Amino acid sequence: MKTAGVAELTGPRPPRRLALIGGVVVTCDSSGTTATAVGIADGHVCAVGDATAVRAALGPDHVDVDLGGRTAVPGLIDAHNHMVATAESFAALDARGIRSIAELTRALDRVAERTRPGQWIRGFGLNWARLAENRLPTRTDLDRITVAHPVVLVHVSGHYVLVNSRALGERGIGDDVADPPGGNVERDATGRPTGILRDAATNLVLQQSVDIGRHGPNFHMAVPVEDLVALLAEANRRYLAAGLTTICDPQVTRRELEAYREARQRGVVDLRVVAMPLSHQLDELLTVGLVGPFGDDHLRIGALKIYTDGAITGGTAVFSEPLGRDRNQRGILYHAPEELAALVRRAHEAGWQLGIHTMGDRAMGIMLDAVEAAMRARPRPDVRHRIEHCTWPTEGQLGRIATLGMIPVTQPGSITELGDIWLDQLGDRIHRAMPFRAACELGIRPVISSDAFVQSYRPLDTIAAAVRRLTPSGVRVGPEHELTVEEALRAHTFDAARALAMDDRLGSIEMGKLADLVVLDGDLGSTAPERLRSLDVWMTIVDGRIVYRRDRGATSDLRAHRTV
Numbered sequence: 001m002k003t004a005g006v007a008e009l010t011g012p013r014p015p016r017r018l019a020l021i022g023g024v025v026v027t028c029d030s031s032g033t034t035a036t037a038v039g040i041a042d043g044h045v046c047a048v049g050d051a052t053a054v055r056a057a058l059g060p061d062h063v064d065v066d067l068g069g070r071t072a073v074p075g076l077i078d079a080h081n082h083m084v085a086t087a088e089s090f091a092a093l094d095a096r097g098i099r100s101i102a103e104l105t106r107a108l109d110r111v112a113e114r115t116r117p118g119q120w121i122r123g124f125g126l127n128w129a130r131l132a133e134n135r136l137p138t139r140t141d142l143d144r145i146t147v148a149h150p151v152v153l154v155h156v157s158g159h160y161v162l163v164n165s166r167a168l169g170e171r172g173i174g175d176d177v178a179d180p181p182g183g184n185v186e187r188d189a190t191g192r193p194t195g196i197l198r199d200a201a202t203n204l205v206l207q208q209s210v211d212i213g214r215h216g217p218n219f220h221m222a223v224p225v226e227d228l229v230a231l232l233a234e235a236n237r238r239y240l241a242a243g244l245t246t247i248c249d250p251q252v253t254r255r256e257l258e259a260y261r262e263a264r265q266r267g268v269v270d271l272r273v274v275a276m277p278l279s280h281q282l283d284e285l286l287t288v289g290l291v292g293p294f295g296d297d298h299l300r301i302g303a304l305k306i307y308t309d310g311a312i313t314g315g316t317a318v319f320s321e322p323l324g325r326d327r328n329q330r331g332i333l334y335h336a337p338e339e340l341a342a343l344v345r346r347a348h349e350a351g352w353q354l355g356i357h358t359m360g361d362r363a364m365g366i367m368l369d370a371v372e373a374a375m376r377a378r379p380r381p382d383v384r385h386r387i388e389h390c391t392w393p394t395e396g397q398l399g400r401i402a403t404l405g406m407i408p409v410t411q412p413g414s415i416t417e418l419g420d421i422w423l424d425q426l427g428d429r430i431h432r433a434m435p436f437r438a439a440c441e442l443g444i445r446p447v448i449s450s451d452a453f454v455q456s457y458r459p460l461d462t463i464a465a466a467v468r469r470l471t472p473s474g475v476r477v478g479p480e481h482e483l484t485v486e487e488a489l490r491a492h493t494f495d496a497a498r499a500l501a502m503d504d505r506l507g508s509i510e511m512g513k514l515a516d517l518v519v520l521d522g523d524l525g526s527t528a529p530e531r532l533r534s535l536d537v538w539m540t541i542v543d544g545r546i547v548y549r550r551d552r553g554a555t556s557d558l559r560a561h562r563t564v
């Protein structure tokens, strides 16, 4: 045995057998074991224990990596992360920090100046609640900057877009446009579209890229696959440096699948990717006999994504008591209840695991009715249907979720990033958003995830948000539902693997499992909750290969030797 230098670990022949020693290993296995060393051989965990036991298991031909007291945890699994869209947001107008229409027009002006006339200008993350001007932005604001370019700015929730007149014109959308089912067009006092399109109305402008009908908010912009692959390579670097080893993209059309396939082909993505096809493709998928899970441990098709309602941030989630300060926002259902029930049943009976976007309690009831009916018609043990967001289940609905064995795939980062807007929308109801403790007491294991690009993709931000449920202005939200660090870590590893039906090989550091591990640059156990977000990742391992080292970055030579 020997202790390796950087060059040996990342050079042309990275070691196949590694002993990670001298650390704190949090295994996230069912008995909550901790250890000080892990052995890795040929991409799998082959020993967990102390240095002596691990070295003995590996034999003489291995390389030691001294963790220096750092904490090793299972590779972090983001069960709801729009990786392609997040990657696109890196190169688009980043509207996340914009707080006024004046600031928005200045930022847009800079982009318009360097964009060829006629080319689309895209932006992500615009949050139009609480803008300094105290009104919604309109297409007229954008038109003042440019009508030479079509402009589409995706709202921070991903559920709405703001477009300029050129974008509406290019798609032939006139003043007489009707609200499509599952969406609405914001209008001024004269009935003229203001440029804000909500939920399924986003498809009016974006269907030219991918037509998803009324099956979800459309943010699938026309971008050449070459560009998407380059952006995915960048996202891969950033995600590995943040400690992610697996992501599940919860809204995949042919555009995303093509990008992921091409990226895989070229070896530019080390992360494992699980793709959830959007329900507008169900007929085609069934025609060719394709049902998830399908694929391998690096790129696979998982559950089918279905939408019930809109989003809380912009007032389109469906609650029994409407949203907004004036309680006048009744929300939007993508499908009428009987249509949702038919869609759920058809996919369930075909063998799909489902991931159903549902935020409000009224939408939750409609969704649970549909799933119960499908399960009654054809019971499927351990089917693990997921509820994406699962933001506001009532006490009674939690009981139904437990009985159905459904898995809430939540995003506590919404509280830390959008919580003040949620306070406006929900009032006191916010304290029962993502009721983790109540869920756990019923035996439900909620998963935590990022929903990037909506929130930060950094798993430590998500874990910190589950542990400290604080809004940006510091309001503590439902403290009884705060998770411990151990619970939050498990919700981002083992429980996430369970939601992906990959818990037999991912999600914990156990003998025989795939060797996906992350070493945090510190002692997780003694890190105060308010310091969790500043904990860095020191090393990321996927398939037993070191794919990121803090002192080196995720360099291209690592990827070049992926097959060694």
Ligand SMILES: [Zn+2]
Residues within 6 Å of the ligand: 080, 082, 158, 250, 451
């Ligand atoms: Zn999402």
